[in-house]
Amino acid sequence: MDFGFDEEQRQFQEAVRKFARKRLAPRYAEDDRRGELDPRTLPDMASLGLTGIAIDERYGGQGADAVTTGIAAEEVAVADFNAAYLLLIPLLAAEVIGVAGSDAQRASMLPPIADGSLLPCFCLTEPEHGSDAARLRLRAERDGAGWRLTGEKTSISLGMGAHTAIVFARTSEDGARGISAFYVDLDERYVQRSAFKDLGSKAIGRAALHFDGLPVAADGLIGGEGEGFIRCMQGFEFSRAIIGLMCLACAGTGLDEALTYARDREAFGKPIGANQGVAFPLAEAATLLRGARWVCYEALWRRDAGLPHRIEASMAKWWAPKVAVDAAHQALLTLGHSGYSEELPAGQRIRDLIGLEIGDGTAQIAKLVLARELLGRAFAP
Numbered sequence: 001m002d003f004g005f006d007e008e009q010r011q012f013q014e015a016v017r018k019f020a021r022k023r024l025a026p027r028y029a030e031d032d033r034r035g036e037l038d039p040r041t042l043p044d045m046a047s048l049g050l051t052g053i054a055i056d057e058r059y060g061g062q063g064a065d066a067v068t069t070g071i072a073a074e075e076v077a078v079a080d081f082n083a084a085y086l087l088l089i090p091l092l093a094a095e096v097i098g099v100a101g102s103d104a105q106r107a108s109m110l111p112p113i114a115d116g117s118l119l120p121c122f123c124l125t126e127p128e129h130g131s132d133a134a135r136l137r138l139r140a141e142r143d144g145a146g147w148r149l150t151g152e153k154t155s156i157s158l159g160m161g162a163h164t165a166i167v168f169a170r171t172s173e174d175g176a177r178g179i180s181a182f183y184v185d186l187d188e189r190y191v192q193r194s195a196f197k198d199l200g201s202k203a204i205g206r207a208a209l210h211f212d213g214l215p216v217a218a219d220g221l222i223g224g225e226g227e228g229f230i231r232c233m234q235g236f237e238f239s240r241a242i243i244g245l246m247c248l249a250c251a252g253t254g255l256d257e258a259l260t261y262a263r264d265r266e267a268f269g270k271p272i273g274a275n276q277g278v279a280f281p282l283a284e285a286a287t288l289l290r291g292a293r294w295v296c297y298e299a300l301w302r303r304d305a306g307l308p309h310r311i312e313a314s315m316a317k318w319w320a321p322k323v324a325v326d327a328a329h330q331a332l333l334t335l336g337h338s339g340y341s342e343e344l345p346a347g348q349r350i351r352d353l354i355g356l357e358i359g360d361g362t363a364q365i366a367k368l369v370l371a372r373e374l375l376g377r378a379f380a381p
Contacts, residue, residue, distance in 0.1 A: 005067070009071060016072050016075040018069070019044075020080065024041065024080035031080075032082075034204050035202045035203065037086070037161070037203045037205075038204060039313055044115050045083065046116025050072055050087050051119075052116075053072050053091070054066070054091065054094065054095070055094050055113065056179075059106055059286065059305075060114035060115055066241075067300045067304055069242065069300070070241065071089075077246040078253050082204050087242075089119075089121060089244065092166075092236075092239045093120035093164075093165075094114075095238055096181055097110060097222060101183075105222065114331055118163045120166060121159050121166075121186075123165045123167040125154055125156070126138060134179070138151030140171050145148065146216050147220070149214040149216060150211055150214075151169070151170055152172065152211070154208040155206060156207050162354050166222070167211070168228045172225070174224065176230075180227065181221070181222040181227065181228035182220045183220055187211070189212035191212070192209070192337055194208040194209075196208070217368055236313075237310055237313045239360060241296045241312070243317065243321070244319070244321070245296045247323075247353055248323065251289060251323070254331035254332070255285055258334035262282060281334075285323075285331070288323045289327055292324075293320075295319065295320070296320060306317070314369045314370040314373070315370060317360065317366040318361075321353060321357040321363075324353050325350060328349045329350055
């Protein structure tokens, strides 16, 4: 059993860390105030190969394994949690194309994602169907050799800035088997975007997208008809562990700041960390962050080993964001009145982290999947 990274992974970790601290960290708070990601961030991340980190080298990506991808997500999120979405969402879109697409589709669709010239978003959630994704209503109707998409998607991360999208649409009434996946250009003539005014992660441009007969060529269908929902669920097993690491890395930065403050700040003639009421909550937070981190890495390690990892990915999705929010909250409380000020990023971290207690599947959905894996579907909710 090895709990460390190999030398190549350590060198990669250090390279991403240096890049993120220099190029990304200074933008984190300012992007939040402006409500959008700095336009330099996408090409900067692409220059280091982060937008195509897990894409096969044949298509311009880095071909990184799952554990190495997790390392990159951590280091980016330590510096700028929201910039990590520029790794996460292309990863999820490329996973669907890479697994379900034809050779021709992979050759044409993946290189622009890998080099950052096209930013995709992932259109699954609808106004009345988020967690119950098998009941999606946005329709794909035949139009000659191609299709037209009509309906609405909502709560789409990067929705305001994306150039392309993986869109899940209903092609028949056969429940989950009636959902197909399409890769489309977000043509402004047929797609209207409405931005959300969010509590946190303001920079990622969460949006509702209204499709008004968007034309899609025949080669925009990824996989066969009715395979969209299945492909989506497979991709989520990968992304949920990455999301966990993003959250834990962000919270860990706040915890480090709180530990430093607890050593430096004095009250009643001694460092405040010398008080159990300060020290013990920080010790608890550190323990939970560490435990959740290894659940995430176990899921990624199992993926690399070709082993089932749905249980570990489900654990990562519900537990890591919760642990991260709690730790970030404790960090703010430790910092006291200075932590409550917008001059420090403690409050922003909490606001940003809460979004992933909801996005990409709620805790309740993750626990449902987990319960069915542990008990067997016949004995679970």
